[in-house]
Amino acid sequence: MKKIKTIIRKEWAEVFKNRLVLSTVVFLPLLFTAIPLIMLFATRGTGEDALTNDMPAQFSQFCPEGLSGGECFQVYMVNQFMLMFMMTPLIIPVNIAAYSIVGEKTTHSLEPLLATPITTAELLTGKNLAAAIPAVVATWIGFILYIIGAWIIVQSPRVLTALLDPMWWIAVVVVGPLLAILSVNFSIMVSSRVNDPRVAEQLSAVVILPLLALFFGQISGLFYINRQLILLFAAVMLVLDVLMVYFAVRLFQRETILTRWK
């Protein structure tokens, strides 16, 4: 455990001296928190009477009973952007973890590190947590800020209840960390196979594509995110995480990494 803590502290001490990474960890969650709040603020004037007639089918599917058309519109618009809270735990770890192994290769610090008695499991756990913890914490802080903001902006208790649907709590509290683990392990897997940090970052960015598909699928009306879909998504992520951790450990071949890297 001490070695894992050492790796985490080392990674944070190194990574957060990089202004680009630090700004990603700080500003990305703030941006993703601000967007739904701006939507709420912009749509706050949609009154009781507005949009009560001819409500599009997707609105009525999306809103709980008892909301007026205007309130439903507000909830619908904001929910489009709630997926951004699931992007934060995907994007932040890419920046940290993609550099994780390949960065050690380029600075030639990997060989002395691997010469210590640290096991592969300890090393990868340390690097995993070092990348995942900031992402998850930043996501949660962003979500808390969103709740506070929504509570201030929204006047209707019915809208507030709809916005803070348990579905989003599951998305942020459960799916968020699962996405972070997926992102970290995918990035570490890529990072241990390539020799250039930029290539590692670009390849690792592929991991956000499934979530983008979900985002655009919902915006275009192909499907609607609901509790069942989020739970199914969480289950799929759990399976993917297990597979990703397995492959990340399998692909981390100390000898190959050392001898193929010049």
Place this chain on the structure above:
Amino acid sequence: MILTDKLTKKFGDNLAVDRLDLEVHEGEVFGFLGPNGAGKTTTVRMLTSLIGPTSGSARVNGFSIGKDDTQIRYSVGILTESPGMYDNLSAESNLQIYANLYEVKDVRGQVEKYLRMLSLWDRRLDEAGTFSKGMKQKLAIARALLHEPRILFLDEPTAGLDPEAARLVRDSIEELRKEGRTIFLCTHNLDEADRLCDRIGVFKTHLLVVDTPANLRTQLFGRKVVFHLRTVQENLVSTLKALPYVKDAKAVDNKLVVTLDDPEQNNPNIIRSLITAGADIQFVGELRHSLEDVYLQLVKNN
């Protein structure tokens, strides 16, 4: 301390280390010499359990490579070819990280001990990235020593350093030798090997020879004594060749170069013979072939 038995490493079809049989004794500085690509770094990596052998075996500090890798890593220190420090972190933080990874009990104490020993204490809070090459190399030596390993593997410790920095590093190695540590030194610097090593092994995929630098010189070139004379008369060479213990004698400018097995025993007789033959002797000295001559001869003969 280190014992290998037909230790072999192949990368695909490429044979990097071929049936290496080697014994390094406790407390000695062993020089491992060889040209680029000879397999020296691969050997060090195998002996420090960084990579596994294809066949053969080795015991390091009594532990078997491939079986007791964790114990080996705890019991050896390694200075890799490139220092590989975390440039954004201070010298002290760099060492603290490694002290924790080696589970050193008194982290602060050990870090301070080696920063002071290697004259880096005053720069402990500076980022390693601001250090010169020589200072980084010393910091890497400190890192290799934190857990008090009995065997130290040093891979090209002075490569790329200016003479002053190289000297600092060599002095550090001398200090470690005095402490009685076993040092396995890979180097291209033959003068350094000559000064520091008790024995050397010349290696080119397989081990060519192992012995003390002095013995290798004698084996390859014999022992030679140079007599500086005011003038070299023609009869002097034949006078010397007539002596039973002289293997060879030749005149070079105003010097006589004499090859013999035991100069300490026979030089007084030679001097007497030369004076009797009318020679005016100005100086007498041993002709010392450099280790470079020995090395080049061995590698050439393969």
